[in-house]
Each structure stands twice: as C-alpha cells, then as structure tokens.
Amino acid sequence: MNPADVIATLTLQAGFNSAVVVAGTACLGVAAGAIGGFMLLRKRALVSDALSHATLPGIALAFLIATGLGLEGRSLPVLLTGALVSGLAGVLAIQAITRHTRLPEDAAIGAVLSVFFGVGVVLLSHIQTLATGNQAGLKTFILGQTAAMNQGEALALGALALAALAAAGLLFKEFRLLCFDPDFAAGQGWPTRRIDLALMGLTTLVTVIGLQTVGLILIVALLIVPAAAARFWTERLWVMVLVAAALGGASGWIGASLSALVPRLPAGAVIVLVAGALFLVSFLAAPARGVVATALRQARLRLAYAEQAALAAHEAGHPLDASPAIMAWLRLRGLAADGVLTERGRAAASAADRNRRLWERFLIRYPTLIPGQANWGIDPIDRVLPADMVRDLETGPAGMAHREIAG
Amino acid sequence: MITTQEFLQIDLPAMTAAVLACVCCALVGNFLVLRRQSLLGDAISHAILPGIVAGFLITGTRAGLPVILGALAAAVIAGVLIEAVRRFGRLDGGAAMGVVFTVMFAGGVVLIEQGAARAVDLDADCVLYGQLEAILWLAPQTWADLADPAVWADLPRQVVTLALVTLLCVVCVVAFAKELAITSFDPALATTLGIPAGLFHHAVVVLVAIAAIASFEAVGSILVVAMLICPAATARLLTDRLPVQLWLSVAIGGLTGAGGYLLGAFGPSILAGGPADALNAAGMIATLAGVLLTAAILFAPRHGVLARNRPRHRGAAGHQMGKDVVSDAVTH
Incomplete structure (x- = not known):
C-alpha cells in the first residue's frame, strides 16, 4: 500500500464503497463509545458481553421462523429483530437469576452467555442441514463482515450514532445519577429501574446494529475498550462520554480503513486492535489518570x-x-x-x-x-x-x- | 442404525473426550463460582486464542506441546495484564477483563486470517465450536477389541490429554480440599491461619487455564465457559455442603457431556425416525447444561425459586455452607 492510498481511504476518497464502510463503522464506534461510557461506570461492562452472545439463537430462530413462513430468511430486519428479542431475553435472564437465586451476578452472566451461544450453535448446525439452508449468511454475524456494508446500513449506523449521542445528552442527568449513586437516585424518587432499562435498551440497540459489522464476539469490545480508555483522560463524566465517543469513532475509522487497505485483515478484529492501541496509549500517557x-x-x-x-x-x-x-x-x-x-x-x-x-x-x-x-x-x-x-x-x-x- | 464399529471408532472417543472435558471443567469451575470469578473463565477461554494460533503457526499442527505452551503463556499474560490494568489503571475488574480478553481475541482472529494464507488447516470455526467430531479412534473394530492392549496404545491424543488433565484436577482438588475451601469462603481467615490465600488464587487460575486449554480443542472456547460455570452453579443450588457440591457438579458435568453428545449425535435420527444429520454436539452439551441449570433454579429443594416462594421456607435458606466448611476446617 502506498501513502496516497492510505490518505485516500482515510479521507473517504477511495471509492464510494470504501467511504460508506469507513464512515458507517466510525458512526458505530461513536455510538458504542458514548453508551459504553455509562455502562462502564455502572459496572455493567460484561453484561454487554452476555447480551451480544445471547443474540445468536435469536438470529437462527428468526431465520428458521421466517423460512418456515415462506419469507426470505436472510433479510436483515428479520434477523436483527430476532437478535434484539433474544438479546433482551438474555439480559432479563441474568437479572432474574441474580435477583431470585443465590447465584452471584458473574455466574449468571457466564451461564447465560455460554448457554445461549450453545443453543445458537445447535440451531446453526440444524440450519446447515436444511435443504434451504445456506448458513453462510448467518455465520457472518459471529465474526462480522464489515466490507459487506451497503449505503442503507451506513446511514442506519449514522442515525444510530446521532440517536445514541442525543440519548446520552437528554438522559445525561439520569444516567449520571444511576452510575454514581443508584440508591440516592431511588431515594430521590427517580424511576431507577426504568432508567436502567433505558440504558440497557440503548446498549442492546448498539449491539444488535453493530453485530453485522464487527461480529457478536467483538462488538462488546467497542462498548468497553473506548470507554475504559476515556476514563484515563478525565474526571468529568460528560468529557469522558465525549472522549469515549471520539475514541470509538477513531477506532472504527482507522480500523475499517486498515482492513480495506491490507488484504486478509478482518475488519472487526482490526477495529478492536486499534481500540486496544488507543487504550494502551491512554493507559500510559493520559494526563488525568494515566500510569505515567x-x-x-x-x-x-x-x-x-x-x-x-x-x-x-x-x-x-x-x-x-x-x-x-x-x-x-x-x-x-x-x-x-x-x-x-x-x-x-x-x-x-x-x-x-x-x-x-x-x-x-x-x-x-x-x-x-x-x-x-x-x-x-x-x-x-x-x-x-x-x-x-x-x-x-x-x-x-x-x-x-x-x-x-x-x- | 449405526454399527458397533462406527460407535467404537467415532462416537465412543468423542463422547469420552466430551465427558472428560466436562468433568475437569466442572470440578475447577466450582471454585470460580464460589470466588465470584466466573467471568475469569470467560476471559481465559477467549484470551488463549492468540497463544494457540501462534503455537499452531510455528509447528503447523494443532497437536503437541508448542500449542499448549502457547495457550498457557497467553493465559498467564492475560492474567498479568488484567491485574495490571485493574491495579495501575484503577478500573473495575469487569472492565479490565473486558479490555484484555477482547483485544487478545481480536489479535488471535487477525493471526488466524494472516496464517490461513499459509496453512489451510486453521479457521475460526474450530476455535468457537471445537472439533468433537474430529476425534477418531480407528483401532477397535468390535467390543472384544477393547481387551487388547495394542488398541489402547492408539487412543486419540485429545482423550489422553484430557484424561491426564482431569486426573491432575482431581488430585489437586482432593489434596488441597481444605485450603481451597477456606481461601474461597474467607480469604482473610485463611491468611490468619497461615494459608497463602493469594497463592491459592493464582493456583485456581492456573488450574482453570489448564482445564480450559485441554477442553478447548474438544468443545470450543465459548462452550468451555458453559462447562466451567453451569454444572457448578447447578450443584450450588442443590446443596449447602462443599464436598457434596464438588461431587455433584462432577456428576452433572459427566452426565451433561454424555447426554449432550448422544442427543446431538442421535437425537435428530431418532426424532426423524430415520437417518438424519447430527447436530453440533458441543452446542448440545451447553444447551443441556442450561436446561439442567434452569431446572435447578426453578425446582431446587431449598434454593429454587418455587421453594423460596413457599411461605414455610422463607428465611430458612441461610448461607450455611460457608460457616460449615470454615468451622470444619478450624476444628480439624
């Protein structure tokens, strides 16, 4: 790759398809970073891991049901609806197990994550045996397939980024209360459960829409890593959310560009590695809480x-x-x-x-x-x-x- | 219906590997669940990926010491990094784990893609779902062959590894039962009794890593998590005594492994009433583990949801377990 290509890709000049992918992925990073900031402070970072793994059986079931009804099983809205429903079911299962049994939350998260994923794997292996089944379309959800993004999806990701930032802005006070002192918030009469649900809902939305881009195993990284990196730069919440959104956007932007430029670099993984590099820089060199x-x-x-x-x-x-x-x-x-x-x-x-x-x-x-x-x-x-x-x-x-x- | 030869050559070794993987993971998983570190299993099973791929790229085979050493090295690096991020970065434990294991897993995926250009025999699927179906034992033809020692010499490598690791886990847990119990329930008391709680914490992590690495090839990275957590969590709901919980979880793990494999391999043909394609066995094992856990959550005699909601039991279900174990340990 020569420098001109690099600059062209990074500045969205390297053809329409590449520009769509880079801009769409950057938008996803912005949305995930902003919402991830609140999830990190709520100490729920790994709930989103369970959430993303739990979407797999929903995707497979949605495919089976749609195909059974004679519809096109691989259409994106159908699959994402399935992902949304089973992701939410996973989160509710974690909450129910934590509240109603003696099992600690981490065991609930691990159990839900692995069992839902196992069910999804079984369903995928069943789809593979069907006459209609070409599960290749479904497997891309596991590790993602950024290059396949079309203009409509990129626009949807842009809308998602705007919606996430707007929600973070509008519900800023509520989310801040919830993150720092949920008991105080409840004592002041705030509907903490509904605020919590709103935050979980936003996380689910980001996860489900990001599934196709970075895959369900690594989408959680976009929710955790930029937010954790942003934590090193500031002690102020709104600054942290903005920095997390910026770092997430930069990870998506640079990662998608690299993946387009270098052959055999899977976009999802590269985006996470870029986010990891930004995290390392923040961890070491950030002025507020960095190690140095x-x-x-x-x-x-x-x-x-x-x-x-x-x-x-x-x-x-x-x-x-x-x-x-x-x-x-x-x-x-x-x-x-x-x-x-x-x-x-x-x-x-x-x-x-x-x-x-x-x-x-x-x-x-x-x-x-x-x-x-x-x-x-x-x-x-x-x-x-x-x-x-x-x-x-x-x-x-x-x-x-x-x-x-x-x- | 399948022949005896097919069962002996294909199903028996795969099922044995599944049972052994489930048993060793279930046993060490108890201590993860008790220490509220279940997600460490998740983190380790993701983070060993780059080590395995690096070992594979160096030697060109999935067998052998370099792959295991690579995985172990990756697990240790992940442990150190998580601790470093948590301590020096002052982040909460979950976030530290999330950062480290996702980045390491992503590194592994990139290595796979880069390495796949050179080596064909490597893809992300076997990492995620494992390859139970690839474990073959070609030596025996009939049941009578099992009496022949020469047949046993040809036992699949994965089964031998898993058997040794299971033995190691059992020996460690039996030999250090008292120390593991005290350090799990009350690390402060353990320290005052002169038991190094920190050392046992690291020992548990290493044991989990060994069990996860050995099982990884058979059942895949994410289903290792199911076997680490689900049987132990199920047993935790059924009893208040640690020794009972340990043996119960081993039994549940073994049953899940065998049952899940059989359901995956033969369920479809029995349902269809004729030959049908098998379902993914590793996924089926995790599903069965989830079914058993759900049953325990609902119907466990004292800690189940139904029993808890019966008025006469309300308040009776105390956390007796920790006290029993600790008082046992002190009086002995």
Missing part, C-alpha cells in the same frame, strides 16, 4: 512530603541530616547550600513548621471536615482552607468548631 502521570504525581507528593519533613525537623531544632537524595533536592530548590539552610530555606522551614502546626490543629478541631481533594499536611493550608478559618486556627481557642457544625 499518576506515578509522576505520586513522586512529586513524596518529594514534597520529604522536603516538608526535613524542613520541619530543622525548625524543631534538629540538625539538618536528611538523606543525600533529599539534601540534593533541597540544594536544587535553592533551600540549602553546604549542608545548611539558605535564607530562603529558613523562610521555607518556618512556613513548613507553621503549616504542619495549623494542619494538626485543624485535624484536632474539625476531624470530620478533612477536605478530600487536598493532601492535608502537605498542601499550604492557606490555599486549601478559607482565610477566616486559618485565622481562627492561628489564634482562637476551640469554640468555632461548634458554630461551624451547627451552622
């Missing part, structure tokens, strides 16, 4: 703590005998030179000592008010607490505490 950023933040915190401890110990009258690494750090910061504190170092030491005392007093007086965001004891107290509270800590005896709590 987290490690750096922790190292910085540890240094700050060591610096404060060394300075505070010096202020308390001990000689400056921190470890060589800390001494090097202090020299680097211009706080120490030749084994003694500099002018700035002495100022920093008295500030560290004051900070430590005030934090101690704060913890004694307001043990229930410890701020969650701050690294108490290290962060300068003036920046974390309101000024009047700091003044009160510096001067006044206890007494303010009662007013604070009563107020």
